[in-house]
Amino acid sequence: MFNCRDPTCQVSPYLLWPFRVEVQHTTGLLQFFILLILIVISLFDRICPYAHIFLTSTSFLISSFIAIGPHMIIAKSDLYGVKPFTSMVFMPACVSHITSVFLLYRIPYSYRCILFTVDFVIFEILLSIFPVYGATPAQSFLSYQLTAVAINLSFLLVLVLFIDWITNYERKAENVCNVSFKNEERDVEMMQDINKLLIENILPSSVAGKFLAPDRPVDELYARQHKNVCVMFASIPNFEDFWSQWDTSRKLECLRLLNEIICEFDKLLSKPKFSSIEKIKTVASTYMAAAGLNEIEGDIDESDLIEENGNPISNSYVTANNNNSVNNRPTDFNLKMYRNATMMIEFALAMSQILDQLNRDSFQNFELRIGMSVGPLVAGVIGAQKPQYDIWGNTVNLASRMDTHGEPRKIHVTTDMGELLRRGGFRVHSRGKINVKGVKKPMETFFIEIDSKRNSSISNVSNHPSN
Incomplete structure (x- = not known):
């Protein structure tokens, strides 16, 4: 379907254009270099764990070009003879990349907020600078495009901030509960050891074992x-x-x-x-x-x-x-x-x-x-x-x-x-x-x-x- 040359195939050329062979080669090459850079950064992360947050943030921002890279390639390609179409087709890819910030739950919440804010700014600027492929957009369409992109990404940003805040709050509350539970468990074990020591000081060890048995009748x-x-x-x-x-x-x-x-x-x-x-x-x-x-x-x-x-x-x-x-x-x-x-x-x-x-x-x-x-x-x-x-x-x-x-x-x-x-x-x-x-x-x-x-x-x- 992506390489369709049969004139009998009734498929819109507007959707198939981003998947044309010349564009796919360039896009594949871009993604290869991006993955290579990410692999090198991961190796540096293993060698220098102290720079983990910086390297992780850099990797996240570089990976954003996997989502927005095809948009830049198409915008700079020769679109002669192609009817114009909007850059909104890459909006789902941008949304997917912004929401992937949830995978970085190990880094602090403030760093995550900075990352998807920077992500939002990059996508907003690039989708607004090149709103239409193959033509110069009218002023009304450009205004509509900018408004649609801004509203969609802004609502997404607020939603992601809220969800990440809720997730971070629940994770902290869970950690506090786990720490409290472990402290209580340690206190209970300590009290059991103290009780056992006191019982063994009062009673012989063989008798103390019978009295400390949980299934022993009280009377x-x-x-x-x-x-x-x-x-x-x-x-x-x-x-x-x-x-x-x-x-x-x-x-x-x-x-x-x-x-x-x-x-x-x-x-x-x-x-x-x-x-x-x-x-x-x-x-x-x-x-x-x-x-x-x-x-x-x-x-x-x-x-x-x-x-x-x-x-x-x-x-x-x-x-x-x-x-x-x-x-x-x-x-x-x-x-x-x-x-x-x-x-x-x-x-x-x-x-x-x-x-x-x-x-x-x-x-x-x-x-x-x-x-x-x-x-x-x-x-x-x-x-x-x-x-x-x-x-x-x-x-x-x-x-x-x-x-x-x-x-x-x-x-x-x-x-x-x-x-x-x-x-x-x-x-x-x-x-x-x-x-x-x-x-x-x-x-x-x-x-x-x-x-x-x-x-x-x-x-x-x-x-x-x-x-």
């Missing part, structure tokens, strides 16, 4: 039965005397010192060696902890009784005899309970060493009085708004009684725990039978000396070499 009661737990009550009996000898103005210093002692005890729990020990609470100067609350049911082997230095825990405190090997223990020996008991003794000795160091630093003479018991108990969480993890049972009561009836710098243990440690190879001293509240008959209890520590125990073992 669900958490309580678990544990069989082989070792409970410890460690108190500083002479702290009350220290507290009472100071007036009200110095009470705060006393609390600071007690807080420092408790914090140092808490730091021990962060060691992998004492990962099986859970702090339950502190009451005044009494520190309560339990070992074996978070262990998984199942068999354990002797490797669970290995210290950080590679030696069995029991070897540091065992009696000097040849039957302290794990292989020589009775078949009914409760290895889980023994592990928890020895771990708690290790923890108590570490607490004593820390307290001795703090005594030297603060010129005090605080002493630990420790009571321990092993056996079954119930652990659970009470309270909904302010949950508190606690343990209940005869094992807990006996450990508290051992502390109450104990002596400074000694670990006071029950009959069951003393027999367990003795069968495991520990050196324990019988205190004899004493009356304990809650127990009908006098019960035999045992002492483990804190002052002996592991040096004397190791020396005793070395004096009796094994076979």
Whole structure:
């Protein structure tokens, strides 16, 4: 159709003239050079990203000649023998190029306004200077042409400005919403992390996971039965005397010192060696902890009784005899309970060493009085708004009684725990039978000396070499 030479084809020559072969060659050559220039500019943009806005604006203005270039070629061509026709035929191409400014959404809004304003001026001038091809237009037609071009492009300019402003406003509002949403999401995640940290400080990690579960019923009661737990009550009996000898103005210093002692005890729990020990609470100067609350049911082997230095825990405190090997223990020996008991003794000795160091630093003479018991108990969480993890049972009561009836710098243990440690190879001293509240008959209890520590125990073992 564009190369029609058949005289029988009834098509207006006015519309086909811009597509004549000689004009198409020139137009194609112009478009080729324009595309080549745009490719070169894009390469410069890759090399120099700091000039991105300038190069993008230049590319947009140069690309306007793709729309208005054929108009200039026709206006400068030989139109002899061709009946005149208006330059308004290129109005759609100009409109398309002006609206393409929406593709440049990454550059600022003010730059886009400048670009399609310059575009508008170029098209207005060129379409008005050459309003008709092939003839000199009459004054009335020229006035009509200028008015039509000005009105069309002016309305288009206003419309594009408004649409671009609305688009830019919505994009900014969306960005603000996205930023606000991300900030809220970050705040929520931070609050969740803080809540998780607080819950894990109040509750054991295994229990905290259940309370943080989203599908957990709010009114669900958490309580678990544990069989082989070792409970410890460690108190500083002479702290009350220290507290009472100071007036009200110095009470705060006393609390600071007690807080420092408790914090140092808490730091021990962060060691992998004492990962099986859970702090339950502190009451005044009494520190309560339990070992074996978070262990998984199942068999354990002797490797669970290995210290950080590679030696069995029991070897540091065992009696000097040849039957302290794990292989020589009775078949009914409760290895889980023994592990928890020895771990708690290790923890108590570490607490004593820390307290001795703090005594030297603060010129005090605080002493630990420790009571321990092993056996079954119930652990659970009470309270909904302010949950508190606690343990209940005869094992807990006996450990508290051992502390109450104990002596400074000694670990006071029950009959069951003393027999367990003795069968495991520990050196324990019988205190004899004493009356304990809650127990009908006098019960035999045992002492483990804190002052002996592991040096004397190791020396005793070395004096009796094994076979």
